[in-house]
Amino acid sequence: MISVKKVDNKPLGPLERIYLLEVARGLAVTMRHFFANFFNRKGMPTIQFPEQPSPLPGNANLRTRHRLKIRADGSPKCVACFMCQTACPAYCIHIEAAEYPENPAEKYPAVFDIDLSRCVVCGMCVEACPEDAIAMDTRELPGGVEARSELLLVKSALLRNLPGEPSLKGAANRLANEYLKAGGEK
Amino acid sequence: MIAQFYQAHSDILLFAGAAAVKVLVLLNVIMGFTALLTLAERKVSALMQDRIGPNRASVFGFAFDGLFHPVADGIKMLVKEDFVPAKAEKLLFTLAPFFALVPVLALFAFIPFGDYVMVFGYQLDLQIAQMPLSLFFVLAFSGLAIYGVFLGGWASKNNFALLGAMRGVAQMVSYEVVLGLTLVGLMMIFGTAGLQDMVRAQGRLLFGFLPGWGVFYQPVAFVLFLTAAIAENKRTPFDLVEGESEIIGYFMEYSSMRFGAFMFAEFIEIILVSMLATTLFFGGWQVPWLYDTGFIFPWGSTLPLNHYLVAALQTGAFAAKTVFFSWFLLVVRWTLPRFRFDQLMALCWKVLLPLALLNILVTGAVLTALK
Structure with a gap:
């Protein structure tokens, strides 16, 4: 069903056809804006972004720079299951797994790189993670760097806890801690 | 020796x-x-x-x-890389930016930016070329600027650039006529074509209190002049010469400082138009009621001033008026939407030209009646 909108353009009146009066009215509008902003620079809605951070709206906070959560014992929560790497539509995650020598039941990422220059900030990795190890809630907006290499996040740059973490709640966390406390029994 | x-x-x-x-x-x-x-x-x-x-x-x-x-x-x-297309006419391609820049720079020689200063007993006229017919030179030199546009478009050997140049030449030649005719009324009133003489003539008072600026004698001519001058300047609403979405413009093949010269010429022309509007219609360096010896107000009181202070005030007034008009032209450029090319030509030949001729007729009739 095509909807047709009939536009009812009024024909120009004699004053409008002279054009000069309309020019003056247009100039009045723009000059009003000019002087209002000229004498009240602070009143403009512009935010000087990197220096002057602005709160992100709602769920946009969950689409910011990645981080890897850390357990209470300092080990990464990530178990190098490759779920995020598989889910990533932009192929920006690179993981190399390794085993704890004392605990062969659990792996850890020896290398965990996120190439932010490829990342599409879709949040699929967060959705895919079974361990709740990766999160995108740092509220930092990446970008604006002088070299491409600065857009490569390596493991050390990713490992970070927010205030109030590590939380000792949660099954995965508890089980892992119990494992380690038991000295990695088989 | x-x-x-x-x-x-x-x-x-x-x-x-x-x-x-x-x-x-x-x-x-x-x-x-x-x-x-x-x-x-x-x-x-x-x-x-x-x-x-x-x-x-x-x-x-x-x-x-x-x-x-x-x-x-x-x-x-x-x-930036200074790029010259392989098929371009190298000499003319190089010359075109000069043709755009030099005439507009030369025009400043005729603009009086003050009356005169006495330096060690030497009378220094504040105008580079004191000529009795400087207004005609202004019109002639601004006509030269067309060559920059046309050579730039033609020497690029690019059809779009040529199209832009054709538009530019058609527009500038058309509005040149109106620009010249609007100023005839002023020449009739002040009885001179020298810019300095015109400014001096605008020092006379109108009805004993109003400064005798050209705009009070010729308000219609001022509107026509400003319109034609903006069109001559090739800026919005008359910027048909360049169109990013259609023909780009005569400077399409130009890069680096060669393009910069065209852009610079356009901005210098803004200043030039502002200075011409000031000189011809807003009393140039005249400050209302300021004479050689100081202020003489219409209500009788006087304020004697030093000669150097008077000269500084006058030059300052000229600068302030120029800055105001430059600002006004910027505001106009960012307010009005552009015309279509046929509307542009219709405005010139069917509206501005008859009005300019009518203005001359009315001015002549009034001058004859007053004589």
Whole structure:
């Protein structure tokens, strides 16, 4: 069903056809804006972004720079299951797994790189993670760097806890801690 | 021997020295003001659109709200690749930016930016070329600027550039006619075609209190002049010469500082139009009720002033009026939408030209009746 909108353009009146009066009215509008902003620079809605951070709206906070959560014992929560790497539509995650020598039941990422220059900030990795190890809630907006290499996040740059973490709640966390406390029994 | 030579030719040597000083000072002031105008264009448009505008270019962390942007732009223009198309006419391609830049710069020689200053007993006229017919020279030189547009478009050997150049030439030639005819009324009233004489004539009072500026004698001519001048300047709403979405423009094949010269010429023309509007219609360097010896107010009181103070006030008034008109032209450029090309031509030949002729007729009739 095509909807047709009939536009009812009024024909120009004699004053409008002279054009000069309309020019003056247009100039009045723009000059009003000019002087209002000229004498009240602070009143403009512009935010000087990197220096002057602005709160992100709602769920946009969950689409910011990645981080890897850390357990209470300092080990990464990530178990190098490759779920995020598989889910990533932009192929920006690179993981190399390794085993704890004392605990062969659990792996850890020896290398965990996120190439932010490829990342599409879709949040699929967060959705895919079974361990709740990766999160995108740092509220930092990446970008604006002088070299491409600065857009490569390596493991050390990713490992970070927010205030109030590590939380000792949660099954995965508890089980892992119990494992380690038991000295990695088989 | 040198002393002898100086004795024999002191008057012409003094004249040459004074002219050289005036040229150097004025040229540098104009260039500096043009650079600031490129920033002002972006700042004014930003403020009109509730934005802040460029403020990032900084030296050692000091940005001064974008004051370094003209410098950054200049450096960028100079270090960009200077590209010449393989099929272009090399000589004309190189000459075209000069043809755009030189006539507009030469025009400043005719603009009186003050009355005169006495320096060590030597009367220094504040106008580079004191000519009795300078208005005709202004019109002639502004006609020369067409060559820059046309050579640039033609020498590029690019159909779009040629199309842009054709548009530009058609537009400039058409509006040249109106521009010249609007000024006939002023010449009839002031009885002279010398810009300095015109400004001096505007020092007379109208009805005993109103400053006798051209705009009070010829309000219609002022509107026509401003319209034609903006069209001559090829800026919005008459910027048909360039159109990013259709033909790009006559400078399409130009890059780096060659393009910069075209852009610079356009901004210098803004200053030129402002100065011409000031000189012809807003009393030039005249300050209302300020005479050689100081203020004489219409209500009888007087305020005697030093000669140098008077000269400084007059030159300052000229600068202030010029800055105001430059700002006004920027506001106009960012307010009005552009015309279609046929509307542009219709406006020129069917509206402005008859009005300009009518203005001459009415002026002549009134002058004859008053005689």
